[in-house]
Amino acid sequence: xxxxxxxxxxxxxxxxxxxxxxxxxxxxxxxxxxxxxxxxxxxxxxxxxxxxxxxxxxxxxxxxxxxxxxxxxxxxxxxxxxxxxxxxxxxxxxxxxxxxxxxxxxxxxxxxxxxxxxxxxxxxxxxxxxxxxxxxxxxxxxxxxxxxxxxxxxxxxxxxxxxxxxxxxxxxxxxxxxxxxxxxxxxxxxxxxxxxxxxxxx
Numbered sequence: 540x541x542x543x544x545x546x547x548x549x550x551x552x553x554x555x556x557x558x559x560x561x562x563x564x565x566x567x568x569x570x571x572x573x574x575x576x577x578x579x580x581x582x583x584x585x586x587x588x589x590x591x592x593x594x595x596x597x598x599x600x601x602x603x604x605x606x607x608x609x610x611x612x613x614x615x616x617x618x619x620x621x622x623x624x625x626x627x628x629x630x631x632x633x634x635x636x637x638x639x640x641x642x643x644x645x646x647x648x649x650x651x652x653x654x655x656x657x658x659x660x661x662x663x664x665x666x667x668x669x670x671x672x673x674x675x676x677x678x679x680x681x682x683x684x685x686x687x688x689x690x691x692x693x694x695x696x697x698x699x700x701x702x703x704x705x706x707x708x709x710x711x712x713x714x715x716x717x718x719x720x721x722x723x724x725x726x727x728x729x730x731x732x733x734x735x736x737x738x739x740x741x
Contacts, residue, residue, distance in 0.1 A: 540685070545678035547644045548637040551609075552674055553630035554601030556592055563596030570628035571602070574613040577620035583650060583701060584625040585611070592629065602629040608646040610637045612653050615671035618664055619657030623650050635677040648690040651697055652682055 544550060556563035568591035576588035592600070604627050605611075613620035614635040623646055630636060639649050653660075663680060664670035672680075684690075 540683070541681050542643075542684050543678065544637060544680045544682065547682075547684060548610075548639040548649070550674055550677045551603055551605060551636050551638060552601075552614075553603070553632050553634045553636070555631045556596035556600040556602075560596075560599075563593055563599065564590055565593045567591055568593045569597050569604075570626065572611060572622075572628060572630045572634070574616055574620055574631075574633040577611075577613060577622055580620070580622065583623055583647070585622040586625040586628070597629065602631070604629060605636055606638060608639065608641075610639060610646060610649045610653060612636060612660070612672075612677070614660075614673075614677065615664075615666075616669060618661050618670065618672055619654075621650055621654045623647070635672055635674055637677075643687075644684055645687065645690045645694060647694045647698070651694070652684075656680075656682065 558564075570587045571590065571592045572585060572588040576585065592602070597604075605624055607624055607626050609624040609628075611620075611622045611624060611630060611634055613633055615633050624636075637649060637653075639646050660672055660680070661670065663676045664672045665676070685693075
Protein backbone atom coordinates (compact mmCIF):
# COMPACT_ATOMS: atom_id res chain seq x y z
CA UNK A 540 0.00 0.00 0.00
CA UNK A 541 1.36 3.40 -0.97
CA UNK A 542 1.16 6.05 1.75
CA UNK A 543 2.62 9.44 2.55
CA UNK A 544 5.12 9.63 5.41
CA UNK A 545 2.66 11.90 7.25
CA UNK A 546 0.19 8.99 7.30
CA UNK A 547 2.52 6.69 9.18
CA UNK A 548 4.41 9.07 11.45
CA UNK A 549 5.11 12.61 12.60
CA UNK A 550 7.87 14.53 10.83
CA UNK A 551 9.97 16.67 13.18
CA UNK A 552 12.82 19.07 12.42
CA UNK A 553 15.61 20.12 14.78
CA UNK A 554 17.53 23.15 15.91
CA UNK A 555 20.92 24.42 17.07
CA UNK A 556 21.53 26.44 20.24
CA UNK A 557 23.80 29.45 19.76
CA UNK A 558 27.38 28.24 19.47
CA UNK A 559 28.52 31.56 20.94
CA UNK A 560 27.25 30.52 24.36
CA UNK A 561 29.37 27.76 25.90
CA UNK A 562 26.78 27.17 28.61
CA UNK A 563 24.40 25.81 25.96
CA UNK A 564 26.64 22.78 25.50
CA UNK A 565 28.02 20.17 27.91
CA UNK A 566 29.84 16.86 27.88
CA UNK A 567 26.90 14.83 29.15
CA UNK A 568 23.54 16.53 28.96
CA UNK A 569 20.68 16.18 26.49
CA UNK A 570 21.75 14.05 23.56
CA UNK A 571 22.03 16.13 20.37
CA UNK A 572 22.73 14.59 16.98
CA UNK A 573 24.07 16.27 13.84
CA UNK A 574 24.52 14.79 10.33
CA UNK A 575 28.27 14.76 11.00
CA UNK A 576 27.67 12.27 13.83
CA UNK A 577 26.26 9.85 11.25
CA UNK A 578 29.15 10.28 8.80
CA UNK A 579 30.76 6.85 8.65
CA UNK A 580 28.35 5.62 11.32
CA UNK A 581 27.30 2.05 10.50
CA UNK A 582 25.19 1.05 13.49
CA UNK A 583 21.40 1.05 13.43
CA UNK A 584 20.91 2.78 16.80
CA UNK A 585 22.51 5.95 18.13
CA UNK A 586 22.35 7.36 21.66
CA UNK A 587 24.75 10.34 21.69
CA UNK A 588 26.64 12.50 19.24
CA UNK A 589 30.00 14.27 19.58
CA UNK A 590 28.52 16.72 22.07
CA UNK A 591 25.34 17.21 24.07
CA UNK A 592 23.34 20.32 24.84
CA UNK A 593 22.41 21.67 28.25
CA UNK A 594 18.91 22.39 29.59
CA UNK A 595 19.40 26.08 28.83
CA UNK A 596 20.62 25.23 25.32
CA UNK A 597 17.52 23.14 24.76
CA UNK A 598 15.19 25.86 26.03
CA UNK A 599 16.88 28.47 23.83
CA UNK A 600 16.64 26.60 20.55
CA UNK A 601 13.97 25.19 18.28
CA UNK A 602 15.04 21.59 18.76
CA UNK A 603 12.59 19.10 20.23
CA UNK A 604 12.88 15.95 22.30
CA UNK A 605 12.46 12.93 20.05
CA UNK A 606 11.40 9.68 21.74
CA UNK A 607 13.23 6.37 21.55
CA UNK A 608 12.66 4.58 18.21
CA UNK A 609 12.39 7.81 16.23
CA UNK A 610 13.96 7.32 12.80
CA UNK A 611 16.51 10.09 12.24
CA UNK A 612 17.02 11.12 8.61
CA UNK A 613 19.51 13.77 7.56
CA UNK A 614 17.83 16.22 5.20
CA UNK A 615 20.89 18.18 4.06
CA UNK A 616 24.68 18.08 3.90
CA UNK A 617 24.30 15.22 3.09
CA UNK A 618 20.83 13.80 2.51
CA UNK A 619 19.83 10.30 3.54
CA UNK A 620 21.92 9.36 6.59
CA UNK A 621 19.70 7.22 8.82
CA UNK A 622 19.73 5.92 12.38
CA UNK A 623 17.23 5.00 15.08
CA UNK A 624 17.14 6.86 18.39
CA UNK A 625 18.28 4.48 21.13
CA UNK A 626 16.89 6.88 23.74
CA UNK A 627 15.23 10.27 23.98
CA UNK A 628 17.37 12.77 22.07
CA UNK A 629 17.40 15.94 19.98
CA UNK A 630 18.87 16.84 16.59
CA UNK A 631 20.06 19.94 14.80
CA UNK A 632 18.17 21.43 11.85
CA UNK A 633 19.88 19.05 9.42
CA UNK A 634 17.25 16.39 10.07
CA UNK A 635 13.67 15.62 9.18
CA UNK A 636 13.08 12.82 11.66
CA UNK A 637 10.04 10.56 11.77
CA UNK A 638 8.30 9.48 14.96
CA UNK A 639 6.66 6.31 13.66
CA UNK A 640 3.08 5.34 14.40
CA UNK A 641 3.84 1.83 15.60
CA UNK A 642 0.32 0.70 14.79
CA UNK A 643 1.20 1.26 11.14
CA UNK A 644 4.94 0.86 10.76
CA UNK A 645 7.77 -0.83 12.70
CA UNK A 646 10.70 1.50 13.49
CA UNK A 647 13.21 -0.98 12.05
CA UNK A 648 11.18 -1.43 8.88
CA UNK A 649 10.96 2.34 8.45
CA UNK A 650 14.72 2.60 9.00
CA UNK A 651 15.47 0.05 6.26
CA UNK A 652 12.86 1.64 4.01
CA UNK A 653 14.33 5.13 4.29
CA UNK A 654 17.87 3.81 3.79
CA UNK A 655 16.74 2.24 0.52
CA UNK A 656 15.13 5.55 -0.54
CA UNK A 657 18.25 7.71 -0.25
CA UNK A 658 18.38 8.42 -3.99
CA UNK A 659 14.66 9.23 -4.09
CA UNK A 660 15.05 11.65 -1.17
CA UNK A 661 17.82 13.45 -3.01
CA UNK A 662 15.50 13.88 -5.99
CA UNK A 663 12.85 15.73 -3.95
CA UNK A 664 15.41 18.08 -2.36
CA UNK A 665 15.42 21.72 -3.36
CA UNK A 666 17.51 24.85 -2.79
CA UNK A 667 19.91 27.08 -4.66
CA UNK A 668 22.88 27.19 -2.25
CA UNK A 669 22.60 23.55 -1.18
CA UNK A 670 19.94 20.90 -1.58
CA UNK A 671 17.62 20.18 1.33
CA UNK A 672 14.53 18.05 1.90
CA UNK A 673 11.90 20.33 3.41
CA UNK A 674 9.45 19.31 6.09
CA UNK A 675 6.54 19.37 3.65
CA UNK A 676 8.49 17.34 1.09
CA UNK A 677 9.23 14.68 3.71
CA UNK A 678 5.60 14.62 4.89
CA UNK A 679 4.38 14.12 1.33
CA UNK A 680 7.08 11.59 0.39
CA UNK A 681 5.31 8.43 -0.81
CA UNK A 682 6.52 4.99 0.27
CA UNK A 683 5.27 1.43 -0.01
CA UNK A 684 4.14 -0.03 3.33
CA UNK A 685 2.92 -3.63 3.70
CA UNK A 686 0.96 -4.82 6.73
CA UNK A 687 2.73 -5.25 10.07
CA UNK A 688 3.02 -9.02 9.70
CA UNK A 689 4.86 -8.66 6.39
CA UNK A 690 7.03 -5.90 7.88
CA UNK A 691 8.09 -8.26 10.68
CA UNK A 692 8.97 -10.95 8.11
CA UNK A 693 11.17 -8.52 6.19
CA UNK A 694 12.87 -7.21 9.36
CA UNK A 695 13.53 -10.78 10.58
CA UNK A 696 15.26 -11.57 7.29
CA UNK A 697 17.36 -8.39 7.12
CA UNK A 698 18.24 -8.04 10.82
CA UNK A 699 20.78 -10.92 11.00
CA UNK A 700 22.54 -9.56 7.91
CA UNK A 701 22.60 -6.05 9.35
CA UNK A 702 23.98 -7.31 12.67
CA UNK A 703 26.72 -9.27 10.89
CA UNK A 704 27.69 -6.13 8.96
CA UNK A 705 27.88 -4.19 12.25
CA UNK A 706 30.04 -6.95 13.78
CA UNK A 707 32.37 -7.01 10.77
CA UNK A 708 32.72 -3.24 10.90
CA UNK A 709 33.55 -3.43 14.60
CA UNK A 710 36.17 -6.12 13.93
CA UNK A 711 37.68 -3.95 11.20
CA UNK A 712 37.75 -0.93 13.54
CA UNK A 713 39.45 -3.02 16.25
CA UNK A 714 42.03 -4.34 13.78
CA UNK A 715 42.73 -0.82 12.53
CA UNK A 716 43.19 0.40 16.10
CA UNK A 717 45.54 -2.53 16.81
CA UNK A 718 47.54 -1.74 13.68
CA UNK A 719 47.87 1.89 14.78
CA UNK A 720 49.06 0.84 18.24
CA UNK A 721 51.65 -1.55 16.78
CA UNK A 722 52.80 1.08 14.29
CA UNK A 723 53.18 3.72 17.03
CA UNK A 724 55.11 1.32 19.29
CA UNK A 725 57.38 0.29 16.43
CA UNK A 726 58.10 3.91 15.50
CA UNK A 727 58.88 4.74 19.14
CA UNK A 728 61.09 1.65 19.38
CA UNK A 729 63.04 2.58 16.25
CA UNK A 730 63.37 6.17 17.45
CA UNK A 731 64.80 4.94 20.78
CA UNK A 732 67.34 2.77 18.92
CA UNK A 733 68.36 5.73 16.79
CA UNK A 734 68.88 7.87 19.89
CA UNK A 735 71.11 5.18 21.42
CA UNK A 736 73.22 5.01 18.24
CA UNK A 737 73.59 8.78 18.14
CA UNK A 738 74.63 8.94 21.81
CA UNK A 739 77.25 6.22 21.33
CA UNK A 740 78.65 7.90 18.22
CA UNK A 741 79.39 11.03 20.18
